[in-house]
Amino acid sequence: MGLFTSSLIKKYWMAATGLFLVSFLVVHAGINAMIFFNDGGETFNEWGHFMGTNLIVRTMEIGLFLGLILHIVDGLMLYFQNRKARPIKYAYNKPSASSTWYSRSMALLGTLILIFLVIHLKDFWLKTRVTGLTVMPSHVKIDGVMHENLFAEMLLVFKNPMAVVIYLLGCFSLFWHLFHGFRSAFQSLGLNHRKYASTIELAGSVFSIVISILFASMPVAMYLGWVK
Amino acid sequence: MSNGNMNLTLKVWRQSNSTAAGKMENYQLGGVSPDMSFLEMIDMLNEQIIRKGEDAIAFDHDCREGICGMCSMFINGEAHGPNRGVTTCQLHMRSFKDGDTIYIEPWRAEGFPVVKDLMVDRAAFDRIIQSGGFVSVNTSGRTMDANAIPIPKDDADKAFDAATCIGCGACVATCPNSSAMLFVSAKVSQFALLPQGHPERKERVLNMVKQMDEEGFGNCSNIGACEVQCPKSISIENIARMNREYLSASVKPEN
Numbered sequence: 175m176g177l178f179t180s181s182l183i184k185k186y187w188m189a190a191t192g193l194f195l196v197s198f199l200v201v202h203a204g205i206n207a208m209i210f211f212n213d214g215g216e217t218f219n220e221w222g223h224f225m226g227t228n229l230i231v232r233t234m235e236i237g238l239f240l241g242l243i244l245h246i247v248d249g250l251m252l253y254f255q256n257r258k259a260r261p262i263k264y265a266y267n268k269p270s271a272s273s274t275w276y277s278r279s280m281a282l283l284g285t286l287i288l289i290f291l292v293i294h295l296k297d298f299w300l301k302t303r304v305t306g307l308t309v310m311p312s313h314v315k316i317d318g319v320m321h322e323n324l325f326a327e328m329l330l331v332f333k334n335p336m337a338v339v340i341y342l343l344g345c346f347s348l349f350w351h352l353f354h355g356f357r358s359a360f361q362s363l364g365l366n367h368r369k370y371a372s373t374i375e376l377a378g379s380v381f382s383i384v385i386s387i388l389f390a391s392m393p394v395a396m397y398l399g400w401v402k
Numbered sequence: 403m404s405n406g407n408m409n410l411t412l413k414v415w416r417q418s419n420s421t422a423a424g425k426m427e428n429y430q431l432g433g434v435s436p437d438m439s440f441l442e443m444i445d446m447l448n449e450q451i452i453r454k455g456e457d458a459i460a461f462d463h464d465c466r467e468g469i470c471g472m473c474s475m476f477i478n479g480e481a482h483g484p485n486r487g488v489t490t491c492q493l494h495m496r497s498f499k500d501g502d503t504i505y506i507e508p509w510r511a512e513g514f515p516v517v518k519d520l521m522v523d524r525a526a527f528d529r530i531i532q533s534g535g536f537v538s539v540n541t542s543g544r545t546m547d548a549n550a551i552p553i554p555k556d557d558a559d560k561a562f563d564a565a566t567c568i569g570c571g572a573c574v575a576t577c578p579n580s581s582a583m584l585f586v587s588a589k590v591s592q593f594a595l596l597p598q599g600h601p602e603r604k605e606r607v608l609n610m611v612k613q614m615d616e617e618g619f620g621n622c623s624n625i626g627a628c629e630v631q632c633p634k635s636i637s638i639e640n641i642a643r644m645n646r647e648y649l650s651a652s653v654k655p656e657n
Binding site: 211266362 | 413415426476478479480484485505507510511512513527576578579580610611613614616618619620621622623624625626627630631638639641642643645646647648650652
């Protein structure tokens with residue numbers, strides 16, 4: 175019984191890393207929502223500074239990347255094994271009769287999210303960690319301490335309508351991925367019971383909607399000048 | 403059609419043996435009564451084929467009462483056809499209409515190789531059962547009466563629901579991943595829920611899942627198509643139970 179060979183253990187990994195990534199989304203969306211204070215990014219930049227410099231957060235960032243890689247590799251293994259499990263396709267198949275399109279499209283949705291992530295990391299993570307911000311001036315002084323002006327960088331990125339469209343597509347993919355993934359994780363970990371199933375489904379639906387709309391509202395609000 | 407009989411176009415998978423290449427063949431069939439079962443319609447088609455001196459369509463069937471699990475056709479893109487909670491033998495031609503085109507294909511899965519035409523080899527399920535889908539009972543003559551052990555009604559009902567699985571393989575056929583987890587989980591559940599199944603509980607789930615993986619079935623991604631198309635409407639709650647059983651057996655393999 176290997177940690178990656180058993181079909182069920184692969185499911186546990188998928189569920190555990192998925193829920194871990196969900197916890198990251200909560201923190202990420204929560205901190206980013208600070209832009210809605212509309213205080214010229216002061217609160218947001220302070221939080222960004224904390225996340226970028228705090229040792230515990232930086233250590234957890236490594237765990238986040240490991241969790242993400244595990245989720246991707248495990249997902250790809252599942253995808254290719256599942257394709258191999260049906261070498262000859264049906265001449266006529268009607269999957270819509272018994273399942274939802276998004277539950278069948280997790281690999282596709284995940285790939286779209288991954289493409290989005292590459293763009294997203296290039297837009298912000300790479301700049302804050304490696305190359306430095308492109309916006310001028312790149313730093314602002316808050317309470318006597320120099321902070322990277324991530325808020326201004328966001329405003330700059332979201333001036334471009336193409337970037338806004340890409341981010342909205344990313345949120346769209348994320349929504350459907352979460353919509354199936356959230357409840358699916360509980361089922362994989364064996365947590366499915368008549369008593370709780372409807373609560374888990376409701377929580378999953380509400381979470382997917384709130385997170386996706388919250389993220390999507392950020393580029394939109396900046397592009398339309400509601401947040402400046 | 404004054405008598406209500408139907409003319410149908412049938413597209414059927416024909417494959418002469420397990421190694422031959424197969425293809426979809428077209429057949430025209432007239433005078434089909436809406437009161438016929440789907441298998442009777444296939445019988446009628448076969449009579450027509452035999453009269454022409456051609457090879458009849460091979461298909462699995464046995465009781466024709468919906469309880470044996472032998473019939474196994476993928477009809478118009480769905481396992482056991484468009485109706486819910488029934489096997490192919492309990493599907494009737496009144497579910498179709500005159501002039502319909504009906505696609506009839508065998509179960510498609512790496513674990514279910516085609517033997518001939520619409521017949522597939524489901525011995526993989528037998529091997530999964532042999533790996534743990536049983537309880538070892540002492541038959542020395544002092545066997546305890548099973549009814550002497552009190553069992554909570556709720557557990558007995560759930561075990562019975564799981565045990566209604568007839569092993570037809572519709573779950574595999576309809577699953578986009580060709581996963582056999584609904585079948586295996588039903589078998590794991592029916593024993594895990596009852597005291598008689600407890601002594602072998604952990605090795606059972608470990609062995610059955612191992613055998614399932616070796617047979618080349620896919621991985622469950624909680625799509626849920628299996629429970630919709632299962633002729634016995636077995637719930638994916640059983641898959642969740644198997645996931646729990648397997649998790650606890652993996653963490654602590656001894657009883």
